[in-house]
Amino acid sequence: MATETPVRTRRAGAFDIRLIISLLTGVYGIVLTVMGLAFTDEAQLQKAAGVNINLWAGVGLLVFTALFVLWAVVRPIRVPVTEGDETPAE
Template identity: 55%
Template sequence: MASGGSGHSAGAFDIRTVIALLFGIYGVVLVVLGFVQPEVEKSAGININLWAGVGMVVFAAVFVAWARLRPITVPDDVEGGTTAE
């Protein structure tokens, strides 16, 4: 948080939340595909959909934790913005 200033959290508009949502959705889809339709023969004996999906879900969880632990503070009132002259 910014010291000496008042503001509110960016919340759902934080880019980290959007990225986490996208990675989480794709990760869950890949995990489901890894269980429903494993293509182990095509990937040298590794269920690549499952492991890529798990990695994406973990990545999404890290981004959500990062956004919650270090929120971006948006000022409530912006006085007289800067202008290029």
């Protein structure tokens, strides 16, 4: 019976694509939320049938961002560590 050596892994960290996507959507969400709260006038609301589109889109993007960050924290991507890697394993 052959025993397998366990594969050492580490977290992908900043190279996790979910964190990059969440950073971008978070920035857009903040900008849209601020625009919806502070810079929307009555004429723009009339064009959108009384709905503050910037505010709701910004809030939606912030919720999406929070879910992506939660997903990345709860289920991190693990990459195998090779013998020559100098970075310490977690």
